Amino acid sequence: MDLSKYNRKRNFDSTTEPKGEIKKSNNEIIFVVQKHAASHLHYDFRLEIDGVLKSWAIPKGPSMNPEERRLAILVEDHPYAYKDFEGTIPEGNYGAGTVLVWDNGTYTLDNDNVKESIKNGHLSFSLNGKKLKGEFVLVRLKIKQKNAWLLMKKRDEYISNTNVLLKNKSVISNLTLEEIGK
Numbered sequence: 001m002d003l004s005k006y007n008r009k010r011n012f013d014s015t016t017e018p019k020g021e022i023k024k025s026n027n028e029i030i031f032v033v034q035k036h037a038a039s040h041l042h043y044d045f046r047l048e049i050d051g052v053l054k055s056w057a058i059p060k061g062p063s064m065n066p067e068e069r070r071l072a073i074l075v076e077d078h079p080y081a082y083k084d085f086e087g088t089i090p091e092g093n094y095g096a097g098t099v100l101v102w103d104n105g106t107y108t109l110d111n112d113n114v115k116e117s118i119k120n121g122h123l124s125f126s127l128n129g130k131k132l133k134g135e136f137v138l139v140r141l142k143i144k145q146k147n148a149w150l151l152m153k154k155r156d157e158y159i160s161n162t163n164v165l166l167k168n169k170s171v172i173s174n175l176t177l178e179e180i181g182k
Contacts, residue, residue, distance in 0.1 A: 003052060005076040009094040017089060018081035022051035025080075028106040031127060032083045033062060035168070037177050038097035043165075045072060045151065047107060047125070049114055052077040058151055062132055064160040066153045072138060074147035086173055088181055098181040100170040105129030121149070130171045134158030 003020030012019055025048060032053065034044040043061040046053035056072035063070055088098045109117070110124035117123045121140030127133055135154035140146070153159060169176055 003077055003079055006078055009076065011093060015089050015093045016087050017085060018079050020079040021081065023080040024048070024051045029108075030083060031105060031107045031129065032101060033103040033129075033132065034082075034085070034099050035061075035102040035177060036095070036097060036099050037181070038089075038095050043102060044075075044078075044099075046078060046082070047123075048080065048083075049118075051080060053080060053082055054118070056138065056149060056151065061165045062136075062151060062153075064132070064134075064153055064158060064162070064164050066155050066159055068153070070151045072149040072151040074140075074149060084172065086170060086175075086180055098177050100175065100177055100180050101172045102168075102170065103129045103131040104171055105132070110135075124154075131164055131167050 003022065007020040010017055029048045031048065032046045036042055036044050040059065043058045045056045045058050045062065055075045055078050057075050058070050058072045060070050083104065084101065086100050089096050105128045107125050107127045111117050114123070123138040126135050134156040137152050137154060138149050139152070141148040141150060173180065
C-alpha cells in the first residue's frame with residue numbers, strides 16, 4: 001500500500017484534500033463511498049487496508065441488486081483521512097469537481113489475507129454502512145487493462161431492486177453535490 005502516486009497527483013497548495021499519510025482505524029476497519037462530480041460523475045469506493053484506502057472508481061455507482069454488475073476501475077490508494085473529505089477540488093487540479101461522502105461504515109473481509117485476495121483478483125467482504133449493507137465481491141476482469149474489476153452484490157437478506165443511488169445526500173453533512181458545490 002503506497003500513497004506516493006496520490007501525493008504526486010495533487011497540489012496541496014491549491015486543494016483542500018488531505019495529504020497522504022498512512023493511518024489505521026483504532027477498532028473495526030472502515031469503508032467509504034464518495035460521490036464525485038469530476039469530468040464524469042462517478043462513485044469512489046474505498047476500503048481501508050493496511051492504513052490506506054484502496055480505491056476503485058465506479059462510473060455507474062454501487063447497486064444492491066445482484067443482477068447489476070458494476071465496472072470498478074482500480075485507482076491510486078488514498079490516505080485514511082480522505083474518508084471524511086467533502087468539498088470542491090478546484091479547476092486545474094487532478095480530479096477537479098465536487099465530492100461528498102455518499103456512504104460510510106465498517107466492513108469485514110471473508111478472507112484474512114487481503115493482499116493475496118487482491119493479487120488473485122477476488123476480494124469478498126461484508127459492508128455495514130448507512131446505505132450499503134451485506135455481502136459484496138470485487139473481481140478483477142481478465143482483460144489487458146489490469147485495473148478493471150467488477151463490483152457485485154451477493155445474494156443475501158439485503159438485496160433490493162430499488163435504486164440505492166436515489167439516496168443522494170451526504171451521510172456526513174446531509175447535503176447534495178449541488179449544495180456542497182455552492
